[in-house]
Amino acid sequence: MMEIIEAASILKLPEWWICAGFVRSKIWDTLHGFTERTSTPDIDVIYFDDTHIDEAFEKKLEDKLSSLLPNIPWSVKNEARMHMVNNLQPYTSAEDAISKFPETATALGVKLDRENNLVLTAPYGLDDVINMELKPTPYFTETKERAAIYEERITKKNWKDIWYKIKVHHI
Template identity: 45%
Template structure:
């Protein structure tokens, strides 16, 4: 909650905490373990300034509010370039383009209420099933990205009850 409270203070457009921080926390709870936080992914959507320097500026603001945290801020208005997709229309569109379903989740705090964004639902996350999102399925051009991530991440060595679809 402290992370969500800090991010809300910065007041970025269409802003969410997403991906690994949330996924890993759920898997940690389900496995009764605690893994280190390797990054805090914060996304927002702003077509008016898609510079990396703006993202670094926002990371510095977050660092000032909550020091010594691994902040990673990304503007979804430019992230389509990473996988050669059409420009995204929103943060939701960006999250829907994440490689695997249990990572495609985002949360924000707005007026003391939690909002959850899950383009593919929550069942795979809570059932500990890792599957590719539609663009990353086996017969699509981005499947190698998903496959390489699964081999690199070795999540099933940390969270032993995971099922990873290959």
């Protein structure tokens, strides 16, 4: 994991984080006693730069990361433009975007600070991920449409089949 975090730090992106399943899955793997890490479909690197919202630039960043670690499925997204993709109100920062992820246990991010210290953001704390509880973030309980997205993700992701100890909360 540190090799991946260090590679992402080389980009020196504003307000960057590696987030979501990269963090959650490692915690759940450990709590389940797995000796091998479960595979993740991608490594989500997010950042916030409202002065440069070109999607093609994100692809160049993915290419740069792939040149460093070619076997990693990189996904780089500028959260300053993702509200347009997701048809939402603009995010104010990368951490604001993380706080609007569907599940509290997924609303996590890690990065290295300027002194190379590992930093964690967890807008809803760590209790849910450590207690293996899958709950919607408050943002996904505000409307029926968002609640439906949360419920669809539970079905589509099928996390319970991978991590059998998790407790899934429905809206």
